[in-house]
Amino acid sequence: MKTKLAILGAIAFAVVAGGGVTAWLSGVGPFAKHHAAATTPAKQIEGQAQAATPDSRFVTLDKLIVMLNAPDAARSRYLALDLIFQTDGKREKQVKDQLPLLRSTAYRALSDYSMDDMRGMDVDQLTSVLQEAYVNAYGEVGKVPFSSVQIGRQMLE
Structure with missing residues (x-):
């Protein structure tokens, strides 16, 4: 037994x-x-991100305002961001020329989130959402003209 x-x-x-x-x-x-976090295209970009070198250039996208999804809220909620794109000297002009696309892509990626969703995200999670949106917009990691996106300022209202 x-x-x-x-x-x-x-x-x-x-x-x-x-x-x-x-x-x-x-x-x-x-x-x-x-x-999911280990297999997203955003992680592929993070793997390419390097420490600042003498050739590194930083292009800013200031005052990105995103109206957050709030179907039952009495008042509108928004997210304000300043983004910083790290690139090299050869692609700096390309990033500057594509700032309208970068702004639109970030807006589209973040506008479906609610205020509660944003409060629950830390900076690294928000950065991953943006990086994945940029990889999807450009089609593949190699076509993205910057090595990393960083958040310079974040404000929820």
């Missing part, structure tokens, strides 16, 4: 452990957030 119980216990342990490993590898359940 004890042998059968030990065998059943070992089988149950193997099934549970196998299910846990499968969930972890496929990004299901409590592992979904970790899995």
Whole structure:
């Protein structure tokens, strides 16, 4: 009897452990957030982001105002951002010329979020949302004319 119980216990342990490993590898359940964060195109850009070098240039996008999604709110809510794009000297003019596209892409990416969503995000999560939106807008990581986007100022009202 004890042998059968030990065998059943070992089988149950193997099934549970196998299910846990499968969930972890496929990004299901409590592992979904970790899995999604590790595989997004934004993480590919972050891997390319480098420390400032003598050739680094920083292009600013000031006063991006995004009206947040608030269907039941009595008053409008908005997010104000100043963005900073790190690029090299060769692509600085390209980034400056594309500031209207960068502004529009950021607005489109953030306008579906609510005030509560924004309060729940830290700066790194918000930066990842923006980086992923830029990768989608340009089609692939290699076409994005900057190595990183940073948030210079953030204000929720």
